[in-house]
Amino acid sequence: MKEKVIVFTTGGTIAMRHDPVSGGAVPAVSGPELIKAVPPLADVCPVEVREFSNIPSPHMTPRLMLDLARKVEEALAEPNVSGAVITHGTDTLEESAYFMDIYIDSDKPVCLTAAMRSAAETSADGPMNILCAVRAAASPLARGKGALVVLNEEIHAAREVTKTHSANPKTFASPFWGPLGYVDADRVIFRRAPLEPQKIHPTEIDDKVFLIKLFAGADDTLFNFLVERKVSGIVVEGFGRGNVPPGAFKGMKHAVDSGIPVVITTRCLGGRVLDVYAYDGGVKRQLEAGVILGGEINAQKARIKLILALGMTRDHEKLAEYFDKP
Numbered sequence: 001m002k003e004k005v006i007v008f009t010t011g012g013t014i015a016m017r018h019d020p021v022s023g024g025a026v027p028a029v030s031g032p033e034l035i036k037a038v039p040p041l042a043d044v045c046p047v048e049v050r051e052f053s054n055i056p057s058p059h060m061t062p063r064l065m066l067d068l069a070r071k072v073e074e075a076l077a078e079p080n081v082s083g084a085v086i087t088h089g090t091d092t093l094e095e096s097a098y099f100m101d102i103y104i105d106s107d108k109p110v111c112l113t114a115a116m117r118s119a120a121e122t123s124a125d126g127p128m129n130i131l132c133a134v135r136a137a138a139s140p141l142a143r144g145k146g147a148l149v150v151l152n153e154e155i156h157a158a159r160e161v162t163k164t165h166s167a168n169p170k171t172f173a174s175p176f177w178g179p180l181g182y183v184d185a186d187r188v189i190f191r192r193a194p195l196e197p198q199k200i201h202p203t204e205i206d207d208k209v210f211l212i213k214l215f216a217g218a219d220d221t222l223f224n225f226l227v228e229r230k231v232s233g234i235v236v237e238g239f240g241r242g243n244v245p246p247g248a249f250k251g252m253k254h255a256v257d258s259g260i261p262v263v264i265t266t267r268c269l270g271g272r273v274l275d276v277y278a279y280d281g282g283v284k285r286q287l288e289a290g291v292i293l294g295g296e297i298n299a300q301k302a303r304i305k306l307i308l309a310l311g312m313t314r315d316h317e318k319l320a321e322y323f324d325k326p
């Protein structure tokens, strides 16, 4: 018997229709309806739909991600299951994808997909994206590659992919890396594989982790507020190699001295943060102050990683070991 693919539906534009009363797209399409709109799936493999939620992805939370990851992991452990697909809104898809990538401990593929155009729009991209995601999840070639993001016939690594355009269907890209492969008419093709997948598998998470995007002239105002609120962690999106304005650095030091882990990332689309500069706010000074280097991942993914890592440890050294990995 052919192995099946389990499709978890969570919502997003892929499951929306225009509502004439409110004047915008709203959640409207059920999981089974989503699959019914893709007749060629019948030629790929058996598909089982499990409705997880029907929310726009700006409503997605780390707690929901944990719940979803557990359900996907359980499904992958079932016999006769080759892989899983998650349909999701595009807005926070990369965060859920990265969560699944790090949390789920299975060789079987987990393919996240979505749509930029709702079911009612001309050239809706949902059906083709679902078809490609199921084909990738059914492919033995996709095993051991972590969570994958499959849209527009391209296959991206969860760690590398980001949403780059607010409206164009070709929105998901892996800057400086490109896709891992693609889904062609007759086969699934991989050109490369992600190296050294990282796993963090806590029983609980701590989602009181905030993200501050810095700007020219940023000071310590937001840091002081978060310290007062006794948050569990702060991710900072700095500039270039990770450097920050002196005022913001003062706030970062205050947070670290108050026992709050602070992770520095860069606003650049590629490259690691590194202790190249020693001026006030440079990463050399940040390291001396106890700031953790985020590595190559973007700020929103570093936040997901810190949420998972805080579920394992509060120790500064151990937390730092989770970051700056390939």
Ligand code: ASP
Pocket: 011, 012, 013, 014, 055, 056, 057, 058, 088, 089, 090, 091, 092, 114, 115, 116, 117
């Ligand atoms: N706002 C929608 C969402 O993320 C956008 C989409 O799905 O493309 O749920």
